[in-house]
Amino acid sequence: MIAEDFDTPVALVCTEKWHETPDTVSFVLACPENARRFQFKPGQFASLGFEINGKVEYRAYSISTLPDQTMMKFTVKRVEGGKVSNHVVDSLNSGDIVQLLKPQGAFNNVDCTHRGRVALISAGCGITPVMSMTADWLSRGDVDIVFIHIARDVLNTIYYEELLHLNAVHPSFHLKLLLKQAGDSSHTQGRLDQNYLLQLCPDILERTVYLCGPEGFMQDVTTYLEQIGFQMDDCYQEKFSAEAMGMETFSPVSDSSNSPVTVDVPGFGVSVEAQKGELLLDALESAGVPVIAACRSGICGSCKCRVEQGQIEFSSQETLSEEEIRSGYVLSCSSRIRSDLKVSL
Incomplete structure (x- = not known):
């Protein structure tokens, strides 16, 4: 498995876990079926999905090992109230399955050149x-x-x-x-x-x-x-x-004006009532739409969706191409609802 060649989650196995500090753990992920190597640029991060209470929760964490190896190491620090970080520190065990999305990130030593x-x-x-x-x-x-x-x-x-x-x-x-x-x-x-x-x-x-x-x-x-x-x-x-940095971020508090709107997701047969000013991601998650939200800060791009009708207000277009923006794609974690919407994933 070449990690740059997939766009859907890949199941990996936690093969080892240990404490780095009292509130920080490192763990190793590897492919359960073979010893294929992972490719990424040193400094990049990957979105990881952990099953918690029957639902896969995604968060993005930096990769701390070298590319072209048969394993990847991640380090996670406990965050007070953090659903995923506390699960990883307290409950992740060797043998557990973790979902991996394609590594990405502009902060790396390939694209960020140096002077020696x-x-x-x-x-x-x-x-x-x-x-x-x-x-x-x-x-x-x-x-x-x-x-x-x-x-x-x-x-x-x-x-x-x-x-x-x-x-x-x-x-x-x-x-x-x-x-x-x-x-x-x-x-x-x-x-x-x-x-x-x-x-x-x-x-x-x-x-x-x-x-x-x-x-x-x-x-x-x-x-x-x-x-x-x-x-x-x-x-x-x-x-x-x-x-x-191995921590969790949380969606900002909605600046709702208490005016109801409707978010339709025909591809999943879903129509949900939301509030103007509410994050699109929150509305999609409340409706049970399986949107992947890893960073929740408008950087990783995993929550990308297309607004076919309606108005939103966005704070980040970090990973979207100009063609995607023209086609109506937004990052749901950084987009606030301003009218009735029709959305596709």
């Missing part, structure tokens, strides 16, 4: 995509890497032992951990700011930056880079916010 020297800056679960990039670059030995990661303490540093190993065996890999509480470790203690950024990577102006972490963290780092005169064309960010 890079600075990877991550926080929390933002480490997962840059770890895949790192493994790829180190396998080829042609990139000098400064790896800056921000965490609470050693115990809560994802891939901690693996990072120490890479730092010990690869001369081109330079680990820079900044911990809120360094304890008795030799790592730097503090909160990232402009001065710490330059301390951890004095030649950052000469490097290409790959940035991934919580939205506020990325905004802060972007500000620091701009303040020191960094050429921002050489800074790539993971725009997929929480999901791509």
